[in-house]
Amino acid sequence: MKSLHPLRSSFATFAFAVACSSMATAQTPKPAAPVSPWKSIPIPALHDFKPTEPTLITLPNGVQLFLEEDHELPFTDGFIRIRGGSRDEPADKVGLVTLYGETWRTSGTKDHPGDALDDQLAAKAASIETGGGQAATSVSWSSFSKDFDGVFSIALDLLEHPAFDEKKLDLAKQSMESSILRRNDDAASIARREAIQIAYGKGNPYGRESELATVSAVKLGDLKAWHEKTFAGANLIVGVIGDFDAKEMEAKLRAAFSGIPQGTKLDSTKVDFAEPTPGIYFANKSDVDQSNVYMVGLGTEERNPDFYALSVMNEIFSGGFGSRVIQNVRTKLGLAYDVGGTFGAAYDHPGLFVVDLGTKSSSTVAATKATLDEVRRLRTDPPTPSELRKAKDDLLNAFIFKYDTPEKVLNEQVVFAVYGYPSDFLERYRAGVERVTAEDVTRVALKYIQPEKLAIVVVGNKTEIKPPLSDLGKTTELDITIPGAPKE
Numbered sequence: 001m002k003s004l005h006p007l008r009s010s011f012a013t014f015a016f017a018v019a020c021s022s023m024a025t026a027q028t029p030k031p032a033a034p035v036s037p038w039k040s041i042p043i044p045a046l047h048d049f050k051p052t053e054p055t056l057i058t059l060p061n062g063v064q065l066f067l068e069e070d071h072e073l074p075f076t077d078g079f080i081r082i083r084g085g086s087r088d089e090p091a092d093k094v095g096l097v098t099l100y101g102e103t104w105r106t107s108g109t110k111d112h113p114g115d116a117l118d119d120q121l122a123a124k125a126a127s128i129e130t131g132g133g134q135a136a137t138s139v140s141w142s143s144f145s146k147d148f149d150g151v152f153s154i155a156l157d158l159l160e161h162p163a164f165d166e167k168k169l170d171l172a173k174q175s176m177e178s179s180i181l182r183r184n185d186d187a188a189s190i191a192r193r194e195a196i197q198i199a200y201g202k203g204n205p206y207g208r209e210s211e212l213a214t215v216s217a218v219k220l221g222d223l224k225a226w227h228e229k230t231f232a233g234a235n236l237i238v239g240v241i242g243d244f245d246a247k248e249m250e251a252k253l254r255a256a257f258s259g260i261p262q263g264t265k266l267d268s269t270k271v272d273f274a275e276p277t278p279g280i281y282f283a284n285k286s287d288v289d290q291s292n293v294y295m296v297g298l299g300t301e302e303r304n305p306d307f308y309a310l311s312v313m314n315e316i317f318s319g320g321f322g323s324r325v326i327q328n329v330r331t332k333l334g335l336a337y338d339v340g341g342t343f344g345a346a347y348d349h350p351g352l353f354v355v356d357l358g359t360k361s362s363s364t365v366a367a368t369k370a371t372l373d374e375v376r377r378l379r380t381d382p383p384t385p386s387e388l389r390k391a392k393d394d395l396l397n398a399f400i401f402k403y404d405t406p407e408k409v410l411n412e413q414v415v416f417a418v419y420g421y422p423s424d425f426l427e428r429y430r431a432g433v434e435r436v437t438a439e440d441v442t443r444v445a446l447k448y449i450q451p452e453k454l455a456i457v458v459v460g461n462k463t464e465i466k467p468p469l470s471d472l473g474k475t476t477e478l479d480i481t482i483p484g485a486p487k488e
Contacts, residue, residue: 051409053423054239055246057254061233061262064417065253068241068410076148076242077407079140080159081414083235084226084266085133087205093217095176095210100223101132102172104139107165109157114168117154126151128158134206135268135348136418137230145243149252156256159231164223176215184480187285188292188358191459194283194478195294198455199276199352205269206349212484232263237417241410273298273350276455280469283478284462291364291460292356295371297453299344299351303421307345308432309440310448314343315391316383316441317374318355322390325355325374335359335367343448347419353448361464365471368456375454378445383438395433 054068086097105128108114121127126143128151139159143151184190193209200207238257240249275298300310318325318341330336338358344351355375359367383391403409403426416425457478458469469475 051403051426052406054241054406054410054413055250056413056417057250059233059254059258061258061260062265063233063236063238063257063260065250065257066237066239066410066414066417067246067249067253068239068406069244069246070241070406071243074145074243075142076145076240076244077140077142078152078155078238078240078242079138080155081237081239081418082137082139082230083135083237083268083418084230085135085137087134087271088266088269089226091203091208092214093222094208094214096218096222096226097132097137098176098210099132099169099172099215099218100226101130101137102175103164103169103223104137104158104162104227105130106168106171107163109154109161109163111161112154112157113163114165121151121154124151128155130158148242148244152252152256160260162227164220164227166220169218169220169223173215173218176210177212180210180212180215181482181485184285184482187288187290187459190283190285190480191292191294191356191457194281194459194480195296195354195356195455195457196352198281198457199296199298200273201276204273205271212482230266231260232265233257233260234262234265236260237414239410239414241407268348271349275453278453278455280472280475281455281457281478282462282469282475283457283459283480285459286461286463288461289361289464290358291361291367291458291465292358293364293368293371294457295341295355295368295375295454296457297353297450297455299346299353300448301350302345302347302425304345306444306447308429309436309444310343310345311395312383312388312391312433312436313378313441313445313449314341315395316387317341317378319391319394324377324387325371328374329357329367329370333366333370335363335370339367339371347415347421353454355454361461362466364458364460364465365467365469368458368472372451372454375449375451378449379442382442385438388436388438388441392433392436396430399429399433 052068054066057065057067059065084097086094089096106114108117112120117128124143124147126141126147128139128141130139131137139155141151141155183193197207197209202208236257238253240253276296300307304310315323317323318339320326321331325339325341329339336357336359339356341353341355343353355371357367357371403412409426412426413423415421416423422428456472458465
């Protein structure tokens with residue numbers, strides 16, 4: 001007979017000892033509960049947060065250069081950010097900047113056509129991309145450091161001599177139109193889109209949606225005109241990070257960008273914001289058996305002095321599985337399989353206060369009411385010492401991982417430069433969060449959280465939502481048909 005494995009032998013001995021001791025349980029008093037050893041582990045204080053800031057050089061023509069050496073790997077990455085984005089495009093041509101960003105790269109240049117450029121870059125394990133966003137467009141590249149000069153020269157050629165091609169624009173438009181035609185496939189996407197439009201307003205640049213007509217209206221000349229409008233030294237921010245010598249890189253970038261005319265700095269479009277009209281907004285989607293609910297109102301800007309207290313408040317409300325809304329609506333009441341929220345803050349315009357949840361059709365009203373109760377509790381129930389401490393710890397511990405590489409710090413410093421934030425804003429964040437008190441959280445909740453002013457968007461199956469949404473209040477039916485779409 002084989003002998004027992006040492007671990008099994010030990011277990012058998014342990015089991016025998018337990019059996020013997022159990023016979024004397026009645027005579028032997030129970031030992032005191034052991035102290036959890038992990039509770040005595042000391043938690044060191046956070047180190048001072050002082051990220052190494054990239055080198056900033058501003059050329060006479062307004063071009064800003066950000067350089068960050070990082071010799072960990074033999075790569076060098078870079079980008080050129082150009083002020084002006086989709087919020088600045090004409091209302092009758094919404095989608096122009098997206099089409100511009102895609103067609104720019106696929107068209108390439110006269111000397112480097114887009115299709116040939118794909119093969120050329122793939123042979124070097126390099127990449128060059130272009131894109132269009134809400135506030136800017138960009139050219140970015142990545143390569144081995146030894147190939148930097150060649151790849152950078154192509155990126156520069158793309159910046160200075162784009163060859164916008166009609167066929168590439170048509171392909172981009174077909175792709176965008178196809179996406180528009182499919183935008184009602186997913187209930188959660190519908191709810192998110194409609195909530196944003198209601199919160200900002202359909203005519204607001206931050207709430208507009210591309211339509212078939214606005215995409216069709218974009219012509220090749222519009223792309224060229226956009227490039228001419230934004231391509232100026234005063235609009236360019238260049239960032240380079242990687243395995244290089246800063247002095248040598250500065251000389252290369254000075255030579256490349258000093259000759260670009262300064263031009264006129266593009267100021268962002270001035271936009272007025274107003275709170276959304278409160279009420280219940282419903283979009284029927286008969287092919288689903290669940291509801292997606294979005295509650296929305298205007299948020300704030302990150303430059304707001306209350307930003308730190310609002311961040312802590314938000315963490316208490318919806319920051320992970322221990323937060324109020326998840327513990328009460330999802331865990332205790334079992335009314336939602338997904339629930340969360342954020343008091344959004346943007347850099348130069350109000351973000352959105354959003355609370356969203358997914359629930360069964362039959363629990364739509366109950367889940368919405370329970371979530372609204374949690375929103376109200378922010379105003380009436382101050383955070384406990386435990387809630388406050390955990391929220392601040394979670395924010396600060398997560399914060400450091402957002403900026404734990406030189407690349408992340410570089411990108412953030414560029415964003416600060418674009419929006420006029422102080423370069424030490426990252427360091428101010430930690431100090432700002434640490435100063436937040438329970439009284440601060442209650443104060444900002446009373447000031448900014450107004451449940452009665454929220455717009456509530458529900459997307460679900462009308463026949464299955466019982467009790468009806470009228471139990472929540474007056475309901476407005478949303479028309480989500482796609483203008484110009486072929487009739488089925």
